[in-house]
Amino acid sequence: MPQVVFSISAGGVDVTENIRGVLMSMTITDSEGLEADTLNLVIDDVDGSVEPPTRGVILNPRGGYAGAIRDFGQFSVDSVGYTGWPQQITVSAQSLAAKELAKQREPKSFPKKDFPTFGDVFRAVAGAVSLPVVIAARIAQVPNHFEAQAEESAMEFLTRIGETLNASVTIKSGRIVVMEKGSGIGAGGSVLQTINIRRPGNLLSYSVGEKDEPRYSQVETTTYDRAKNERKSVIATTGLEGPTFRIRAPFQTEDDAKRAAQAKTKELVRAQAEASFTIDGDAFAQAEAFADVRGVRSRVDGLWKVKTATHNFSGSATYTTELQCEVPSP
Template sequence: MPKPVFSIIADGVDVTTAISPALISMTIVDGEGRKNDTLQLDIDDVDGSIAAPRTGVIIRAQGGYEGNMRDFGLFSVDSVVYSGWPQKITIGAQAVAAKSLARHRAVKAYPEEDFPTYGDIFAAVAEAVQLPLRISASVADVPNPYHAQTDEDSQEFMLRIGEQIGASVTVKAGQIVVVPKGAGQAVSGSALDLLRVAVGENLIDYTVTQRDVPQHSSVEATWYDRKKNERKVVQVETGQEGHPLLLKRPYSGEVEAMSAAEAAARKLQRIRADATFLIDGTPGAMAEAWATVSGIRADVDGKWRIKQATHSFSATRPYTTSLDCEVPNDE
């Protein structure tokens, strides 16, 4: 097993050597949607002499193995907690770009004539918060009927409109990333690397929860046809049995209603079971990628979508990665 290594740079200064003797653990969460990437440092402060960073300090965290380090990005310290006994300092930080997005609020309309596609909307928001945008073509080209950002921050707005067209909106490595949700795709459209999880190879332990979720034969969404002055309904089949699922929110146009119904139908097909797999530390593990599991049992083995990857570095334990996953109904 290669040797785990990490690097911590605070406000441009490499403090790895200085902090290593007192570091209890470093935990990095790679999440999706509202679960922004986070960093937590637990530091042994046995004699009360450790100088903790102030809030607002920017930390660059890297970790992995010698020859295989991953840059987890920039994090802004937003909490410093002192506790005892024994004395300990816990430093909490959030991804810098995600905080910038969440702090930006605006009231703005995005009519079809000025913003004909969802790509145009995402680009406008990214420009407003001064963050680079990486968006897959299949999402960027979806027609925009009309949208408005009202009493919500820019992160909430982007997540909301992304959900309506089945897109995942995350902030990774200082940039906004928008890709089809659950497709396991990089922005280029190519598949993310499939992560192998196997008994006797890298699996430490696991928990799988199967759920009895409601079944719906279709998803219905309503929209208002202003020309004919009437309410209309679009329907998307799910391939399941049960009553139709009616989305409560009315939509402004047929395209928007259909996109929302299709996204809801895909979501129904994704939620058969949840699982957590604890494996040997894997720097490349990330949310939105897929894991293939083998050697456990027939109804657990197979493909799982990673919702969150938690990387844990410790002074006393090996580097591990915990994968929070879900399995789609069609797997």
């Protein structure tokens, strides 16, 4: 097994050697959507001599194996706790960029004349908190008729409009990344590396649950033309068996209705099962990637989409990665 290595800086200063002998665990969770990525440290402080980071300090963890190190990004310390006995220090931090986006709550409207596409909307919101943005071309070109950020944070606003576009809106490497949900595309616009899970091989444990969620054969949305007083139906199929799922509120245009229907069909398929896989540590496993499982059993083997990847570094155990997964979109 390759040598596990890690380092961590606080406020731009490398503090790895200060905590190497007392760090009990370092857990980094890479999440999908705009849920903030998190960093949690547990430090052994038997004699009370360890100087912990203060709230607001920026931590930058790096880890993996010799020759294959990943920079996990910048995290702002939220809380520091002390317990005994034995004495321990716990440090919780979250993605710096996510915190900035969550604080932005200024109501704003985005009319078509000033923001003709959703790319313009995303760029405006990102610019308000000085974050760069990467947007898939298809999503950036979708026409915007009218949107408004009301009594909600910028994070909540972007999550809401992302759902209507079947878009995954995440914060990675200090950037807002807007990609087609389930596309397996990363922050740089390149395809994320598939995580190969094998038994025998790197799989340590797994749990898969098929959920008794309602199955729908199709989704129906509608448009309403006020001038003609006409209502028109738009249908998208799921590939499953069952009744029709109806979205009651009408949409302004047929294109809007189609996008909403297609997004809902994908959501209904993803809800049919969930899985958790614990594997030998893989520093480059991340949310939105696909996991290819082989050698386990029927109804488990196959392709899954990763929702969260949790990296567990420990001073007393091996490095492991836990993957929470769902059924890929059709």
